Amino acid sequence: MSDLANEDEHADHLLSNVYRWLTSSKNSKLYDPLLHRLVHKLMSLNLRFLLSRFKQLQCKVIYASFHKVYVHVEQRTLHEAETHIQFVLENIQSGDLFRFIRLQPVEYWRSLLFKDRFNFAGIKETAPEEVTMYSDVVQHLPQATRKRYEVIVKEFVAKVSKHNQKLLK
Numbered sequence: 001m002s003d004l005a006n007e008d009e010h011a012d013h014l015l016s017n018v019y020r021w022l023t024s025s026k027n028s029k030l031y032d033p034l035l036h037r038l039v040h041k042l043m044s045l046n047l048r049f050l051l052s053r054f055k056q057l058q059c060k061v062i063y064a065s066f067h068k069v070y071v072h073v074e075q076r077t078l079h080e081a082e083t084h085i086q087f088v089l090e091n092i093q094s095g096d097l098f099r100f101i102r103l104q105p106v107e108y109w110r111s112l113l114f115k116d117r118f119n120f121a122g123i124k125e126t127a128p129e130e131v132t133m134y135s136d137v138v139q140h141l142p143q144a145t146r147k148r149y150e151v152i153v154k155e156f157v158a159k160v161s162k163h164n165q166k167l168l169k
Helices: 003-023 033-056 078-094 143-168
Strands: 060-064 069-072 109-116 119-124 132-135
Touching: 003 033, 033 060, 033 069, 033 078, 060 109, 069 109, 109 143, 119 143, 132 143
Parallel strands: none
Antiparallel strands: 060 069, 109 119, 119 132
16 A cells, blocks of 8 residues: 555545544543634635535535435436436546545436425436335324325326326337
8 A cells, every 4th residue: 555545545544534533522632612613614614615516517505414415416327327427426536535435336326306305305316116205294294194195295206207107218
């Protein structure tokens, strides 16, 4: 392993622990509320820069947090979308500002109805025949309407996806 790769690994390890050290009021001598606030503001600023970079590279940001980013790309096929996302991630990580951020695609969606990170439904590329649904809203509905709500949302997503597939042909 080269010295440069070794330095990157050490810097990665250090960065992954700094936030934990700064926020742990019980176990850390580095805890300071003002320092924590400053680091959080810097993290927020970097997140805004990251989202701006995604937009510059033709990705529409659907949702973003410090832990997860959902983006929409206009490519027609899964292969084109994967290729574009790979290009975007390599481009972002090649710069000094985001050198230590590890971005990894987790799932590709053919169709996605997104309200927030707790309420969304869609068709995954890995399971194109079924609608996957995550819904916190359902827990707040009367028991009698929960199943009907799920059926309506899943039917809507399936119909929109089917319509979009026809348009692509």
